[in-house]
Amino acid sequence: MLKSGPVWAVGAMSGTSLDGVDAALVLTDGTRILDFGRSDYRPYTEAERATLHAALGRWPGEAGVEEACEVVETAHAELLSGFGEAQLVGFHGQTLAHDPYGMQGPRRTHQAGDGSVLAEVLSRPVVWDFRSTDVEMGGQGAPLAPFFHFACAKYAKLDAPAVFLNLGGVGNVTWVDPRQPSAEVPGAVLAFDTGPANAPINDLMRLRREAEFDAGGELALTGRVDEAAVEAFLTHPYFLKMPPKSLDRNDFHDVLSRVAALEDADAAATLTACAAASVARAGEHYPTAPSAIYVCGGGRLNTALMVALQRRMNVPVQPIEDIGLDGDMLEAQAFAYLAVRVARGMATSGPSTTGVSALIGGGKVSRPG
Ligand SMILES: Nc1ncnc2c1ncn2[C@@H]1O[C@H](COP(=O)(O)OP(=O)(O)OP(=O)(O)O)[C@@H](O)[C@H]1O
Ligand SMILES: CC(=O)N[C@H]1[C@@H]2OC[C@@H](O2)[C@@H](O)[C@@H]1O[C@H](C)C(=O)O
Structure with a gap:
């Protein structure tokens, strides 16, 4: 015992x-x-x-x-x-x-x-x-981190609703209200997967550049976003589903085909914009506007993605280190x-x-x- x-x-x-x-x-x-x-x-x-x-x-x-x-x-x-x-x-x-x-x-x-x-x-x-x-x-069966995120919000002494955003292969968010007494009470947390995050960017980099990922978002930063491709991506039925909802890595296997005709930098910029746009769409479901979005996972090291996120959201988007947590280990x-x-x-x-x-x-x- x-x-x-x-x-x-x-x-x-x-x-x-x-x-x-x-x-x-x-x-x-x-x-x-x-x-x-x-x-x-x-x-x-x-x-x-x-x-x-x-x-x-x-x-x-x-x-x-x-x-x-x-x-x-x-x-x-x-x-x-x-x-x-x-x-x-x-x-x-x-x-x-x-x-x-x-x-x-x-x-x-x-x-x-x-x-x-x-x-x-x-x-x-x-x-x-x-x-x-x-x-x-x-x-x-996912996401399971939300009860932990609630405890993290208490540990970091947050006093207003906030969002924890994980940018791994797939993106997921937890909206938390740390003023609630426990993660288990109604209204304390709401969580779901947002959409593909790094996975399509990695797939592109592997296919076209023999690289594991777009380090720092450097390639995407030099490209131009194909807005029509982003709009087409957002018509995926997943975005119309109400939470709770979760994703398998392969659920969005067609994302890459949307940028097939674009040159490398534009393709990277467009996939990065798709990841940011899907996180922005998640905002439709939050019970109240969060005071900030705290980002963990490898995607927070992608400057192009962080810039794209901030552009699409009117609350501060910050690496989770800003509240004393470890974004690689969460x-x-x-x-x-x-x-x-x-x-x-x-x-x-x-x-x-x-x-x-x-x-x-x-x-x-x-x-x-
Ligand atoms: N310096 C960097 N610049 C840009 N992107 C990066 C950097 N470091 C890591 N990444 C991205 O983050 C990914 C790894 O993130 P993370 O370890 O959070 O994912 P994961 O835990 O495997 O995925 P999931 O959370 O979906 O299970 C890499 O595959 C890459 O796309
Ligand atoms: C089925 C599965 O393994 N899902 C993972 C994956 O990685 C991110 C996202 O997709 C999330 O749903 C989940 O992991 C986190 C840790 C969770 O369960 O909270």
Whole structure:
């Protein structure tokens, strides 16, 4: 059993960009964040990344998925073995396929990697498979960071509604009202995925420039936005859906084709504008205007994207470091925080985060034998 009161937990996240695994320590009792600890990163090798890429969109039992799980388990075991001070591990795994609408068959989601294997290797309890129960109960299974974002808003002593924006492969927002007593009360949080963020920009850079991403947004900054292409992108039915709503990386696979005829810099500028426009559209759903938008995830390092966001929004758009948080580690920290909630039987999602009909706690706990 986990001792009562605050405990140090380590969370690990392998994001949609498939670049590597982040891990970070959080001291929490499952409600409040008392402190943040150190963090670390373990990149995937080229070969590992190729194995993960090959398994994207596939389900357990299908070709390549077992190999992908092994890659995820090995990388996490290596990284997390350096966090001996953690009493509990929150292991998100790598989302290979996510189909909460049941477009390809049964409604389901799958994060590669078996937490019971890690519990043995690390000799400590591991919380994992955070999303399946939520999907089984009718929710989107994502986003799950919102309850953590609420705790972050309290930790940062925010006193007015604000938005946490994560710009990873996919974008997601959490609108929070830190004046509420708890994340679980109606009106405290509203969260959903905004649309593709870095994923199409990365795909373009790989295709045309043999680069992983548009560093600093330098290419996009020299290009001209094709506004007609952005308007066409915004006609995607996802933008008409009311939240809660979540995305699979492949849901917008046609975005790249919209810039096929444009030269490289204009294509990058246009995809960057698409990402910013989808975040701006998210504003339609906020219960009240936020005082600021705090940005985490790799996209905050893309100047073209940050400028495009600020141009489309009339509230300050700031990197989350401005309120003392770590924009590279927020997702890993979220799963440390959620692990403690799962271990203590607390809710990890609810109607305003994943759309599940009542507050529920997902996640499995595996203990070393
Ligand atoms: N210096 C930079 N300049 C521009 N873009 C960057 C920079 N550094 C990172 N990025 C972008 O951020 C991405 C990684 O972001 P992040 O690590 O937040 O994503 P993720 O966690 O894998 O995705 P998700 O949050 O969707 O799961 C990179 O793939 C790249 O597109
Ligand atoms: C299904 C899945 O893995 N979704 C991820 C992904 O990455 C960003 C966005 O898409 C968000 O929905 C989620 O991750 C964050 C950490 C979340 O659950 O809050």
